[in-house]
Every structure is written in C-alpha cells, then in structure tokens.
Amino acid sequence: MRPTHILILLIVLVILFGAKRLPDVARSVGQSMKVFKKEISELQEDVVVPAAPVTATQATMPAPAPVAPAAGETAPTDR
Numbered sequence: 001m002r003p004t005h006i007l008i009l010l011i012v013l014v015i016l017f018g019a020k021r022l023p024d025v026a027r028s029v030g031q032s033m034k035v036f037k038k039e040i041s042e043l044q045e046d047v048v049v050p051a052a053p054v055t056a057t058q059a060t061m062p063a064p065a066p067v068a069p070a071a072g073e074t075a076p077t078d079r
Contacts, residue, residue, distance in 0.1 A: 017025050
C-alpha cells in the first residue's frame with residue numbers, strides 16, 4: 001500500500017468511529033488478533049502429533065468378506 005492509501009484509510013476510520021472510539025477499536029482488534037494467533041498455534045501443535053505406527057499384523061490383515069444380499073434383494077453386478 002502506498003502512503004496515500006494508508007492516509008485515506010486512517011481518515012475514513014476516524015470518520016466512521018470517531019477520534020474517541022478509535023483507541024478502543026484498535027485495542028479490541030489487537031486482542032482479537034492475539035487470541036486468533038494463539039488458537040492457530042494450538043491447532044498447528046495438534047497437527048504435528050505423529051500417528052501410531054502400523055504394526056505388521058495390521059498391515060497384513062485380510063480384507064473383510066463381502067456381505068450376501070438380504071432375502072428378496074439381488075446382488076449388484078460388477079461391469
């Protein structure tokens with residue numbers, strides 16, 4: 001952003017919120033950003049936790065057997 005853009009943005013903020021409320025708005029935004037950053041870092045810590053390693057018995061388990069259709073139903077055909 002260019003300096004003129006920042007100046008225009010500040011003027012609009014002062015007009016919208018007033019000079020007396022602007023520090024309160026800035027403080028509120030700062031606290032919200034602090035909470036947001038904390039939550040993001042906690043989520044990243046949760047993602048970093050590695051999963052349990054796969055054991056040899058888990059890796060060689062056979063696939064489950066197909067289920068027979070109920071009475072009155074037809075089995076789907078593979079094409």
